Amino acid sequence: MNGKRIKWHIVVFLAPAVLVYTAIMIFPLFNTLRLALYSEVDQVRVFTGLDNFRTLFGDPRWSESFWNALGNNFWFFLIHMLVQNPIGILLAAILSHPRLRFAALYRSAIFVPTILSFVIIGFAWKLILSPIWGIAPDMLDAIGLKFLYAPWLGKEEYALTTLALVSVWQFVGIPMMLIYxxxxxxxxxxxxxxxxxxxxxxxxxxxxxxxxxxxxxxxxSILTFVGNFNAFDLIYAAQGALAGPDFSTDILGTFMYRTFFGFQLQLGDPHMGSAIAAAMFGIILIGVCLYLFGIQTRMRRYQF
Amino acid sequence: MTTKQLCVALLSTTILGSAAMAEDVTLTIESWRNDDLTLWQDTIIPAFEAANPGIKVKFTPSAPAEYNAVLNSKLDAGSAGDLITCRPFDASLALYEAGHLADLSDLGGMANFSAVAKSAWQSDDASASFCVPMASVIHGFIYNKEAFAEVGVEVPTTEAEFFAALDAIKQDGNYIPMAMGTNDQWEAATMGYNNIGPNYWKGEEGRLALIAGEQKLTDAQWVAPYATLARWGSYLGDGYEAQTYPDSQNIFTLGRAAIYPAGSWEITGFNAQADFEMGAFKPPVQNAGDECYISDHTDIAMGLNAASPNAAAARVFLDWMGTAEFASIYANALPGFFSLSSHDVAMEDPLAQEFVSWRGACNSTIRSTYQILSRGTPNLENDTWGASVAAIKGTETPEALGAELQEGLASWYAPHM
Structure with missing residues (x-):
């Protein structure tokens, strides 16, 4: 008898978190996935099955934008893995050195950008790197390296890497703290x-x-992966919804935003937007699963 | 605070709030013109409120680049304001067709606008008008008179003179010849391609032929403006690739650049910022004596949110917008936004007078991409932004750009298939 009694206190304690999480995370997620299966014809929403995905991957115009955004996303992620995380580990190793003075000061200073708003970061870096008012050209000039300066955010070949490094600057504090x-x-x-x-x-x-x-x-690594594939704010704050120049900084987040809400004369298409969101969800899900089942389970743990 | 207390507090605020509402009707205006906030608050709204006691008006603009997205979301959610500032053509037409904008055809004030003025805010068969036209903007070039005098160049009227002037200014070295950047992309298309283009495609003639499918974007008159834009690149400032729209405005008003490819909407801001004398010249023609064409773009109007609880008061406001009083206040407070009404409005600003005088000398047209042609995906207007930037940077040839745009348009627009 005793074993079958419902443990009400567990239900009560779980309820707030479950309800809030369901209302603001799980329901919107599944509703977005559902929306991706519909389309709007003459102001009426009709069920079209996988048509949106067929357009997204089959129509050369859509698929070109999608693969461009996905490729940019991988580059964005790669820069973080190659630059942010090694630097984070290095900083943590230095900080944990017992004879380092002012360790607490460095720790806070490096962590501070993490809590700043993307809008501030985007705007500040845009000003720093600006060819007109920025301090970057003058600083390079002062050490005689002016020839190295280029209007990075305006060049197709540099813009994405530049933004990735700005993002690294902002978030390097997180791996540092965790490793520390x-x-x-x-x-x-x-x-x-x-x-x-x-x-x-x-x-x-x-x-x-x-x-x-x-x-x-x-x-x-997995936090970086999820964070980068959900990224949107920094690109939007620095380059706008068109993710210029010539879509060279377009990532899945900005592509989704542009499609979902529309841009300038382009009207929003929530259904195609949801299809892109669903594709993003799929990519992140696959990445996380690969990690969980491929790497996490094989990792050895040590108990002290 | 316990839940009960909180509930009581919340309830009492709603009661108090609605009690205050009963005295005055408050109309809220959605707009992308955040530059005009003080004008609305200090001039237009007081003038209206003085004449119409009992109606209060609030002007609540959002950022221009986000306006359409924000407005669409607000309308879908039912939280949009009573009065909606209308973008021209399809953006507003879609709102009307979705039932978000009310039909204003029977509004008395509508009689004060010509058919052309209303065309940007009508159903395709022109049977229903859903926004009261407010103003158009004219494209051209604003220049620094002191810089021109210093370098010793004359105001150009032909393209050869235009580039000769740019060369002279570049040679002189004291001024950046032209203030424009490609970072935000739209300037290249709006102040570049659609500014100089009408002289090539002969304004309305070419625009309507393109819509009818009789001309293609690969035709010489549509490709040639890109070739001209390609020559602009060397006259823009260092690092123009990362130069934003506000950067360009500041460079010009600080007196560091000689020429600014402009829309007349800049006049107010420039008058406030620049402490040198400015002049304006219309897009130069190819050969002396050619007929000239200007982009006189129907840009802004005001409509009524169909879900507005204050429709009666909002109609009073919209009706008032058709009067000579509003036209005069608006055109003079915002020189550069030229009234579309048939009232004869006297303007005082010399720069605005210069712009509006071209209406008499040249043929007016509107931006080529706005009517019908940006209805599908890929969107011709957005593609034109990218193409104009590519032309200026020289990353693609004008012919390749024309071919790409034509291919995009033909992929969804029947007359071009």
Whole structure:
């Protein structure tokens, strides 16, 4: 009898979170997926099955924009993986050095951009890099490297990389903090045992600390992946909805926004927009699943 | 605070709020003209409220680039204002067809507008008008008179003179010859392609032939403006690729550039910012003595939100917008937005007078991409932005751009298939 009694307190305690999460996350998500299967003909919404996806991947104009956005998204992600996360790990390693002075100051200073608004970041960097009022050309001039300056945000070949690096600048604090916490949790005894065996300094980092923080690096990678494929704000704040020049900074988020809400004379098409959102969801889902089942389950954990 | 107290507090605010509402009807205006906020608050609204006690008006603009998206969402959600500032052509037509804008054909004030003025806000068969026309904008070039005098160049009337003037200014080196950037893309199309283009495609003649499918975007008269734009690149400032629209405005008003490819809507802002004398010249013609064409674009109107609870008061306001009083206040407070009404409006601003004088000397047309041709996907207007930028940067040849645009248009527009 006792085992069958419903544990009401569990239901009560879970209810607020479940209700709020369902109302603002799960319901909109499934409704968006549903909307992707409809189309509007003469002001009436009609069910069209997978037609929107056929247009998105089959029509050369749509698919070209989609693959361009997806490719840009991968480049955006790659820059973060190659620049943001190694720098984050490096900063964490330096910060966790016991003899570093003003560690708390550096930690806060590097973390501060993370809490700034995208709009501020986008606007500030646009001004910094501006060929007209910016300090970037003058600073390069001061060290005699003026020839290196280019109007980066206006050139097809540099704009996306520039924005990715701005984003790295903003978010490098997150991997730094997570790795820093992981490094602090490594017990002294382990390191001391290593020292007795003659492993010190850089060797201690590569041979002892790095393997122990691998799970954290995995988590950071997946957070970076999800964050980058959902990115929108920075590109929108810096380059606008057209993600110029010539769509070179167009990522899935801006492509979706433009399609869903329309732009200038282009009227919004919520159904095609939802189809793009559904494709984004699929891509992120596949990425997360690959990580969870391919990497996470094989990762070894150490208990101290 | 307990839930009960909170409920009571919330309820009492709604009661108090609705009590205040009962005294005056408040009309809210949706607009993208956030530049005009003070004008509406200090001049237009007081003039209306003085004549119509009991109706209060609030002007609540949003950012121009986001206006259409924001407005559509608000209308769908039922939270939009009573009066809707109308973009010309399809954006507003779609709102009317979706039932968001009320039919205003029977409004008394509508009699004060010509058929051409109303054409941008009518159903395709012209049976229903849904916005009261407010103003048009004229394209041309604004120049720094002091810079021209200093360098010793004359105001150009032909294209050869135009580029000779640019060369002279570039040679002189004190001024950036022309202030425009390609970062925001639309300037290249609006102040570039559609500014100089009408002289090539002969205004309305070419525009209507394009809509009818008799001309193609690969024809010489539609490609040639791109070839001319390609020559602009070397006269723009360093790093023009990353120069934004406000950057260009500031460069010109700070006196660092000599010529600014403009729309007449800049006049107010430039008058306030620039401390040098400015003049304007119309888009130069190819050969001396050629007939000239200008873009006199029906740009802005005001419609009634069909779901507005204050429709009666809103109609009073819209009716008032058709009067000579409004036309005069608006045209003089906003020199550069030229009244579309048939009232004879006297304007005081010399720069605005210069712009409007071209209406007598040249043939007027509107922007080529706005009527019907931007109804499908890919959107011709948006594609023209990209094409104009590519032309200026020289990343693609004019012929290739024309072919691409034609292919895009032909993919959905029957007369071109």
């Amino acid at each position: 916490a992981a490094l602090l949790s490594i017990p002294e005894e382990v390191l001391e045992a290593g020292e007795i065996d003659g492993i010190t300094g850089a060797a201690a980092f590569w041979k002892i600390k790095l393997p122990l923080i691998l799970p954290s690096i995995g988590i950071i």
